[in-house]
Amino acid sequence: MLEHAHAHDHGQLTLEERHEHEAETYDELAKLFLEQWGEEEYLLDRATPPFPNKEHVSFLGYALDQIGPLEGKRILEAGTGTGNLLVWFAMNGAEVVGNDVSAGVMEVARKRASINGVLEGVDFVHQPIESLDHPAGSFDVVFGNVVAHHFDVGRAGRNIYRLLKPGGVAVFSEPVLFAPDWVSKLRTSSAVTRYFPDVKHSPDERAFSRRMLTEFSEPFDSVDLRYFQILGRVQNFAQVSDETWARIEKVDTWLLDHVPWLYPVSRWVVMTMRKAD
Numbered sequence: 585m586l587e588h589a590h591a592h593d594h595g596q597l598t599l600e601e602r603h604e605h606e607a608e609t610y611d612e613l614a615k616l617f618l619e620q621w622g623e624e625e626y627l628l629d630r631a632t633p634p635f636p637n638k639e640h641v642s643f644l645g646y647a648l649d650q651i652g653p654l655e656g657k658r659i660l661e662a663g664t665g666t667g668n669l670l671v672w673f674a675m676n677g678a679e680v681v682g683n684d685v686s687a688g689v690m691e692v693a694r695k696r697a698s699i700n701g702v703l704e705g706v707d708f709v710h711q712p713i714e715s716l717d718h719p720a721g722s723f724d725v726v727f728g729n730v731v732a733h734h735f736d737v738g739r740a741g742r743n744i745y746r747l748l749k750p751g752g753v754a755v756f757s758e759p760v761l762f763a764p765d766w767v768s769k770l771r772t773s774s775a776v777t778r779y780f781p782d783v784k785h786s787p788d789e790r791a792f793s794r795r796m797l798t799e800f801s802e803p804f805d806s807v808d809l810r811y812f813q814i815l816g817r818v819q820n821f822a823q824v825s826d827e828t829w830a831r832i833e834k835v836d837t838w839l840l841d842h843v844p845w846l847y848p849v850s851r852w853v854v855m856t857m858r859k860a861d
């Protein structure tokens with residue numbers, strides 16, 4: 585494959601090897617889901633976005649708002665995983681394509697589409713986003729949730745731009761820590777991870793950095809960034825009650841509205857990246 589010749593910029597692995605690692609990790613998870621999940625785990629409510637938990641409501645709600653009405657839109661969900669968003673888009677009248685490097689998670693997503701009665705309207709493609717070969721200008725929207733840190737961001741950004749129709753929009757929500765290098769090094773040092781583990785789902789996973797964001801968004805004609813959660817990081821270490829969470833979010837919203845120099849330490853960013861008409 586073409587990717588084989590390209591050593592990846594985050595270590596010695598080629599892009600193809602990274603994709604294989606990702607696929608292995610998520611295939612394993614998918615096996616567990618297929619064995620353990622009952623029908624209720626698959627069912628979605630058309631009227632309510634499928635937020636995995638309370639932490640996602642603010643940033644994922646905002647990201648979904650960036651798409652506008654779903655009816656009739658042609659949407660690609662990049663790195664669709666177990667298909668919560670993909671199937672929900674289809675249930676709301678969008679024409680959808682989901683791609684992923686893991687065949688296992690796509691089987692889970694297919695089962696979800698079937699149980700929710702939209703299998704006919706969903707296309708599943710087992711290809712990485714960097715080389716997804718649909719014709720140029722195929723989509724009104726490319727959406728991605730918690731996936732961009734897995735990508736070769738340069739190639740992914742260029743391919744997503746190509747896949748969008750003129751006037752189309754790419755929306756990605758992503759966990760971030762844009763702090764200086766010394767803060768990231770401290771965060772991943774054994775002294776800190778001993779007490780506060782650095783949670784990883786796959787072996788070569790790494791945090792989405794400012795440099796990756798710049799490279800990912802480089803092809804687009806306009807880029808808007810919106811930041812979410814400062815004190816909300818507490819949820820990485822301890823589960824807080826719904827009431828406490830609501831208070832934390834209120835303070836965070838105020839901080840992010842009034843103190844822009846806090847953006848680099850926020851927990852999430854939503855990137856809205858447009859292709860000109």
Ligand SMILES: C[S@@+](CC[C@H](N)C(=O)[O-])C[C@H]1O[C@@H](n2cnc3c(N)ncnc32)[C@H](O)[C@@H]1O
Nearest residue numbers: 606610663664665684685686712713729731734
């Ligand atoms: C953290 S999961 C997120 C899944 C889903 N977007 C969600 O919101 O639940 C990341 C997903 O990205 C997929 N993935 C990783 N690298 C990819 C790539 N280069 N192209 C497409 N999918 C990829 C993984 O297989 C996995 O299903």
